[in-house]
Amino acid sequence: MTNTQLQPRLESARAARPLPQTAGASPLPLPASAVDQLVSAALAEDAPWGDLTSHALIPGEATATAFLTAREEGIFCGEQVIEAAFRLAGPGTAVIPLVRDGERFDAGGILAEISGPARTILTAERVALNLVQRLSGIATLTARFVAETDGTAARITDTRKTTPGLRALERYAVRCGGGFNHRHSLSDAVMAKDNHLAVLAAAGLDLATALRTARDKLSHTVHFEVEVDSLDQIEPVLAGGADTVLLDNFSVGDLYRAVELVAGRALTEASGNVRLDTVAGIAATGVDIISAGALTHSVRALDLGLDISTSLSAQ
Template sequence: MLDQAHIDRVVSAALDEDAPWGDVTSGTLIPEVARATAELRAREPGVFSGGAVFAAAFALTDPRIAVDLRLADGDRFAAGDTLGVVTGPARGILTAERIGLNFVQRMSGIATLTAAYVAAAAGSGARIADTRKTTPGLRRFERHAVRSGGGHNHRFSLSDAVMAKDNHLAVLVARHGSLTAALGATLDALPHTTHVEVEIDRLDQLDAVLAVTPGPGRARGVGTIMLDNFSLDDLRTGVARIAGRATVEASGGVNLDTVAAIAATGVDVISVGALTHSARALDLGLDVRVEE
């Protein structure tokens, strides 16, 4: 997901935003020949993510800067640990410092929060997945961070799969007369390789979705059924009635206090928008020592 070309594009835009006409402070106060060593230190425990992004902030500012990362993405660390060491021209290090930290703090915060959800659901067999509730322009970074924390990615974009939500269903039913007929027409119009997910918010919608079955000219039924904002009892009932005929996804009302109970209902996937839209940036610091 994170190829170097994409990293460079996003980080370059961030650097241009932060220093559109150069770093006036470093350029004025720091001698051109000065060199520096900076240590990336953890001020709290967590899960690391964004090492390549952090390194790119310095390399794109000055290719003479070297970044020695001490951890791989997905590694855990304790407060006080040194996560990486940056050496090279002091001006470049000070110019890139904030952008490098912004990305690695954000991504490590997402990875750390994701790991907490994964741990809470451990042993259930349920996957913890992200959603499209990501920061515009940073989706690849944030979804990479979810994977660093042991989570999984939902569809990457609107182009990847069909996901029929309540507003889609309202339009379809008005046109076709019934939910079953509407979904059947949708499946018939799609290539057999396109995954179809349907969101329902009431148990009484389930039979209509399950009635869409493979048949002449139709390779499959609905691939995933999302049970949105269901009670625990209704989740258990939904899982039992679906009985393996589709992947069962739970969504809505998911937090660290509820995720274990939701996972225990037998659902296959739990999607959590909070992984990306509510993650707190981790407290990491860059301790810089400038040498004349």
């Protein structure tokens, strides 16, 4: 690939609601130790005894410069993982980010420059790409959901439907896309869902009483959320002290009615059937939160590539 081909192309091919230039306030970086742990595990999985191909073919003294390039537009996420992947694969690499987390890029854009030992760059290439493609895919999809809710007060949030082991990275990507995070784990907050309520019903327990009993056991700092799947459950849940009422798979008409019934006594969250073609209508009902598992559980990785410059050299 020539240097001319690697120059960013400032084209404006946008959808009906274009991606923002910056998807939101730059999120706080992840702890470096957490990123290193995840990336180290990925490198160990991909090259447990070293990179046989690179060591057999590439002279040890060869150096190279590579460019992370975009084949399509999107919102970028992955500064830390790119840096960690090449640093942990071997000493002597330098990574220069050209696009920051949360920023929009165009197809053809150069997102980062990596230089150093050719073997190290080749060894870390796939791990770096796997992570940054997925994280940028999440950030991009999140930004599209956020754009669809523009003009409403609704927050787009993720769920716990994340890739095992990658939750911290994927939730960071949601923030890069302008979204928000739901509870991080089962230890963060009380969230009584349909199966919890089914157990209570099977035991013959009154819903409001059971919820109040649970509420009394909690610290004042613990958030208390309860899922409902019908309008007639709302009053007992509010009587039980819920901070948020999760409206699961409600029709748009019932969401309007639910918001009216809650009347500001708790936060309202819509979940289920949340897609790009439905989220605007859901947001218009006045719900406070819209949670979408699709942000992380079925996202498409963006098409990004790592292109080695033709000026590869040996010293």
